[in-house]
Amino acid sequence: MLSVNEVEEIILNLVEILDVEKDSEIVSLENIEGRVLAQAVKGKLDFPHWDNSAMDGYAVRYADVKDCSGDNPTTLKVVTEIAAGDRPNVEIKSGQTARIFTGAMLPVGTDTIVIQENTTRKGDEVIILSAPQEQEFVRHKGTFYQAGTPILKAGIKIGAPEIAVLATAQCTELSVYRRPRVAILSTGDELVTPEQSLQPGQIVDSNQYALASFVAQNGAIPVKLGIVPDKPEELKKAIAQAIDSADIVLSTGGVSVGDYDYVDRILAELGGTLHIRSVAVKPGKPLTVATFENNNCLYFGIPGNPVSALVSCWRFVQPPLIKLTGQNNYQPRFITATTRHDLKAGGRRETYLWGQLHLVDGNYEFALAGGSHSSGNLINLAQTNGLAIVPVGENFIAADREVVVMLVD
Numbered sequence: 001m002l003s004v005n006e007v008e009e010i011i012l013n014l015v016e017i018l019d020v021e022k023d024s025e026i027v028s029l030e031n032i033e034g035r036v037l038a039q040a041v042k043g044k045l046d047f048p049h050w051d052n053s054a055m056d057g058y059a060v061r062y063a064d065v066k067d068c069s070g071d072n073p074t075t076l077k078v079v080t081e082i083a084a085g086d087r088p089n090v091e092i093k094s095g096q097t098a099r100i101f102t103g104a105m106l107p108v109g110t111d112t113i114v115i116q117e118n119t120t121r122k123g124d125e126v127i128i129l130s131a132p133q134e135q136e137f138v139r140h141k142g143t144f145y146q147a148g149t150p151i152l153k154a155g156i157k158i159g160a161p162e163i164a165v166l167a168t169a170q171c172t173e174l175s176v177y178r179r180p181r182v183a184i185l186s187t188g189d190e191l192v193t194p195e196q197s198l199q200p201g202q203i204v205d206s207n208q209y210a211l212a213s214f215v216a217q218n219g220a221i222p223v224k225l226g227i228v229p230d231k232p233e234e235l236k237k238a239i240a241q242a243i244d245s246a247d248i249v250l251s252t253g254g255v256s257v258g259d260y261d262y263v264d265r266i267l268a269e270l271g272g273t274l275h276i277r278s279v280a281v282k283p284g285k286p287l288t289v290a291t292f293e294n295n296n297c298l299y300f301g302i303p304g305n306p307v308s309a310l311v312s313c314w315r316f317v318q319p320p321l322i323k324l325t326g327q328n329n330y331q332p333r334f335i336t337a338t339t340r341h342d343l344k345a346g347g348r349r350e351t352y353l354w355g356q357l358h359l360v361d362g363n364y365e366f367a368l369a370g371g372s373h374s375s376g377n378l379i380n381l382a383q384t385n386g387l388a389i390v391p392v393g394e395n396f397i398a399a400d401r402e403v404v405v406m407l408v409d
């Protein structure tokens with residue numbers, strides 16, 4: 001059986017990189033939240049746009065005040081007042097100063113700001129009580145960003161700070177990658193929707209909802225294709241349609257060795273190349289990954305057990321899915337934590353145990369979810385933000401020892 005790392009590498013290599021021209025669209029600044037830049041953005045303005053004050057106080061010529069102190073104060077004449085938004089129209093000469101406020105443009109002749117706490121105002125004069133540093137509290141034009149250089153790189157996902165940058169640079173129309181379409185179907189005669197009443201032997205199709213949420217959270221468009229019964233002809237039709245309509249297909253169930261597990265056979269009949277059939281991982285051992293020459297589609301046959309389904313998504317679908325959204329940063333994130341509980345594993349498969357990470361005095365602690373760690377128990381999966389990993393060959397990690405944890409969000 002292939003190892004987790006081998007499978008991860010095979011899958012990532014199957015992802016076709018998006019085309020900057022073909023796979024991009026223009027969106028406005030208003031609608032860019034969560035999208036991924038297809039092209040680097042260059043601003044046309046320096047930032048700060050002009051020298052301005054970082055504090056409320058007085059704009060001075062450093063040479064005038066460099067030697068002053070409480071015992072040896074300097075008195076300057078206040079010849080103008082400049083608020084943020086004002087355009088100064090006076091040149092400050094030696095012996096003069098301008099009253100200035102945070103964000104206001106520096107007037108010609110000045111190079112330094114004295115904060116008002118270090119002054120005493122007397123009518124149209126101000127007494128400077130301590131010498132500032134040269135150029136203190138001046139935000140110089142172009143020191144944060146120079147016009148014409150890249151302000152944001154291609155391949156980054158846009159959130160609040162990036163939107164602030166784009167707004168400041170007055171970039172209101174941006175080229176972003178299209179969102180990949182991910183078709184989701186649940187296979188199984190036993191499945192009903194959450195609205196249907198449950199008959200003996202039936203189970204609610206939770207995977208459809210979990211996977212749609214997972215897909216949306218990762219910046220792609222979930223296309224929910226519903227429940228497909230374990231009938232080869234119906235399943236074949238549904239899978240063929242899904243492959244035709246999406247960049248990625250996620251089906252759950254029907255990939256193990258049972259008599260009604262038809263997915264692999266159908267993928268082969270449809271001309272798919274099966275790259276992976278199973279992984280040495282627990283949960284999530286049965287995992288089918290296939291590609292189709294005619295449609296640029298990556299197919300994941302994910303195990304039906306609800307915990308296996310989400311763990312497979314987090315570990316094996318999330319990196320290629322993020323890669324397909326155009327992001328540069330798609331690798332899973334691992335940290336080292338101290339486990340609060342004993343962690344047990346079979347030793348033959350890399351084992352992922354779900355729970356919560358807590359930051360305590362600067363160190364991460366992993367708390368194993370209480371209750372059964374059966375791959376059918378989705379109840380205690382709620383609030384999972386980390387998966388503790390027990391490597392192949394190990395059966396036990398004792399409480400208070402270190403464990404590698406994969407971050408989940």
Ligand SMILES: Nc1nc2c(c(=O)[nH]1)N[C@H]1C(S)=C(S)[C@@H](COP(=O)(O)OP(=O)(O)OC[C@H]3O[C@@H](n4cnc5c(N)ncnc54)[C@H](O)[C@@H]3O)O[C@H]1N2
Pocket residue numbers: 186187188190191203204205206207208252253254255256257258261283284285286302303304305306308375376
């Ligand atoms: N003899 C063996 N049996 C099994 C093996 C094995 O190696 N030898 N592997 C087990 C493992 S591990 C897993 S994981 C499951 C995977 O099964 P399938 O992917 O074939 O899925 P199903 O048989 O269709 O269903 C399994 C389980 O999950 C429930 N299920 C299915 N779909 C959904 C859904 N959409 N929402 C919620 N729950 C779902 C289903 O009712 C079953 O209980 O196979 C083991 N068997």
Ligand code: MOO
Pocket residue numbers: 281282283284285286303305308375376
């Ligand atoms: O791999 Mo299964 O997911 O162990 O239950």
Ligand SMILES: [Mg+2]
Pocket residue numbers: 253254255256257258260261
């Ligand atoms: Mg099965």
